[in-house]
Amino acid sequence: MATTTIDRATGVKEAIAACCDGALLSATQPSPDTLQFAIEKTVMRAIVASLVDNFEARFLISVGTDKRPITGDFAVSHVFSLDHDHLYVLLESPVSEKDPRIDSITEVIPGADWAEREFRDAIGVHPDGHPDPRRLLLADDWPEGVFPLRKDVPYNYQPPRAENVRPQMREPPAGASVLPIGPFFPVLEEPAYWRMFVEGETVVGCDTRIFYNHRGIEKLGESALTYNEIPYLAERICGICGFIHSTCYCQAVEKAAGIDVPRRAKYIRTIMLELERIHSHLLWLGIAGHIIGFDTVLMQIWRIREPVMWLCEEISGNRKTYGMNTVGGLRRDLPDQIKPKLLETLAAVEKEAIAVRNAIVGDTTLQARTKGVGPLTHEWAKKICAVGPPARASGVAIDARIDHPYAAYDEVPPRIATQEAGDTWARVLVRVAELLESIRLVREALLALPQSPIRAEIKEDIPPGRVGVSVVEAPRGEAIHIVLTGGHNRPYRWRVRAPTYPNLQALSAMVAGANIADVPITLGSLDPCFSCTERLETVDPRTRKVRVYSRGELLEISRSRTRGGGAR
């Protein structure tokens, strides 16, 4: 397996190098499955187009890095995945400080829209030709010219407060009115602002403003924490896929540093990842029921889910933030006495999940609300680079566990569930199938669990300047962590892309022409996890700055907004 990968990788490397002609600055292979090409920024767009057309590359994310302390320039990197060859391709371009611009690739790949706006906000390199260069990451009152991920901006920088600043939102087309969904809305768990343009009950357009909860996690990881402290931060990127993020990060560092994780740790990571998928999908099924008003489904499915949470509490000490991952393996072992309990609980969950599935399959009122609702076509899913169950429900058969096997998935491979219809009902079916498949995977992994240490001993410091790309299949799709190692026992650059990031970009196409009543369930069917998508600015607790609004002030603010013309 390894040798064929290397041969294939060499072949692909030479093919891409040939494409670049004279603009190639360097071609390296940081890991057996990662190819890195440094090219001139002038040919970036052409080479991206050629990768997409000739190599079937799938766009993953862009990374903007401030490499001025090392090379004197900024670096913009576009990361692709060659799924069939199980390879990552990084196309990096140096961008000089005197001319911080690069050609936008959004016209070639619509899915790169937000990624480019993000590196514009983070390090200040402007994507030329981008169709919608508004702010994405930064708050609307953040001062111009201060780019947080540049190395000269401290992580606890607090800009002066601005008054009366609003996000620049588009105006509705003639004849349509505005229906704001968010920032506060009952079915949204986190703040996001979808400005729906409606005529009567039909949606004719949509504008988005999210990243209200941006927390600055990437900046923290580079400035204030060390390699082994970051898993705890990574775990808190998301409230439901925490273990996925900490595993993905640890895998990225292990890849960059060339650390071999012991087999038992890999198997236990697999088991915990699949357990997380089980309880996340059960949670989602309940929430989907709640969104369409079917609270009974919510209550019953969460009742079925609860024993899994108790199990996780027994294994890791906490229902959700397991704290088990560390660079090099795990800190906490799976006790042997938990195995029979694990199997018993999973058997009960499986039985009840099948009973619920058989009950809802014949429910016509439920299907009336989900069939044909929120369609995502196969072509658009590929163009917008959707991942996870929304992509698989539209017939795009991608799964990080098969495309880039990690942990123990090469020995315990899953079967991918796909559907063709691309509507909400298809997504329900895909997730139910994945849920049952995960139960099978945990059983198999438990059976094959080897006896070995759970942690690799790391004797030396991790050398700086190494790149590690790692993906993990979260319940929502593919999560990616890219680590560029640095000195002082911490990464130089840590890039996180959560699965909801590309999926949310697909929303506007999915709600076009839909009824307003279908918008919440369409959004819900993407299983959006905003905390993953946004990584918010922290407040330094040492300065203890707190602003408290008095009741009078709050009333005045809300009344003045109403008097000023109703909803914006």
Place this chain on the structure above:
Amino acid sequence: MTLWLIKTSLFCLLNVMIALFLSPLCEGIMRKLRAALHSRFGPPITQPYWDLLKLLGKEDLRSTGGIVYALMPAATLASVLLLAALVPMGVAAPLAFAGDFIVVLYVATMSSVLIMLIGFASASPYASIGSSREMMMLLSVEPILAVALCVGAFKAKTLALVGIVNWQEQNGPSISMAIAGVAFFLALQAVAGKLPFDIAEADQEIMGGPLVEQSGPRLALIRWAMWAKQLVLAFLLVEVFFPWPHFGTGLDLVATLVKVLMVLVLVMLIDVVNPRLRIDQAMGYFMRVGVSSLAALAFAVIGK
């Protein structure tokens, strides 16, 4: 004359008291049933009383000025209590008179229209959408109530509700009245604002619909009006369409209460096992129910 006045006002008071003070208890029982089907314990059955007390004690925030807007929630509750006085509950209605079933239909519509107006008076887009949905539901559901009662009027050859009830008691069940009863029940599901038809107040989709800006005492009165309405219409359903067994004594009130409770339990059971329909789907559904209730009219014409 004065005896008649005293008797009427006493019975009026009885009906109004039942509508006012029994309806939170019925709502509490329904919530408890819903909780049991959700595999949880749920609040105590007296919870709605505590909810009302809490809301009545809060600040009265109004988003629009004017005396009309200020009085709307009270007017909603008043219209439902008027309806309660017109509907027989175990005995003849205190305000019964010839032709009163048409008045009943109008008064039943009044509270829905008032809630709609409250929604339109709010500045929120959610309230406007909720009110327009309420309007569409009203247009779909009220004709069914009218047709069902018309079937009864046709068979009894009288426009007085008490006449219809008496005719039913004497003549026993019939096909047309059974179909009309089922149609009325389905319309009750929508009027009571229960799933699958709680579209106007869909809180997951439009943040509470017409009531999004109501809080404190205004919300208390409106909620009370909604609970009272579902109870009163359940009484109407039971009295007009299923008045058997008939004792002719005070036991009638108890029997009616038991039947009303059964109807409300059935309403809740249907609520628990259904998701919410979209407004166009609901309107299509009620169109079909309307056609079936016209079939009931046809049966009544041919004498069945």
Place this chain on the structure above:
Amino acid sequence: MFLSKLREALICLKAGRVTLRYPFAPREPKPGFRGKITIDADLCFGCGGCANVCPANVIVVSDAEQHTRTLEFYWRRCTYCGRCEEVCPEKAIHLSQQFETATNAPEDMYMRLKVFMGPCQRCGRCFPPPTVLDRMMKTGFREGLRGGNV
């Protein structure tokens, strides 16, 4: 359709009521639960290893007074990761089973521990024994000590 509704209703009824009566009945967490930190002041000898590894900077060590090392614990930021428990050579710091940590008194979230230390004979400042520090440096924890504490 009615059959599926019936099936759904049966699933609900068969389950019965499963919600716990908490807080009217106690809810014990499973063994191994990572709850609030407890410190045995008699065992702690002030090495500061816990302060070194805490990702949330909950523990602050200072040597303001002679012969005494002060450890301050700001519990409100604790993320219950358990690194302090892992590192402590004397097993003085320990994650208990307590999860009911809500309070509206900020003093509950703060603790100060003063440990009498052996001073250096030349400069008079306190120092932890070198062997413990050396051990910690090797196992991949934060490189270097926090400025001003040694």
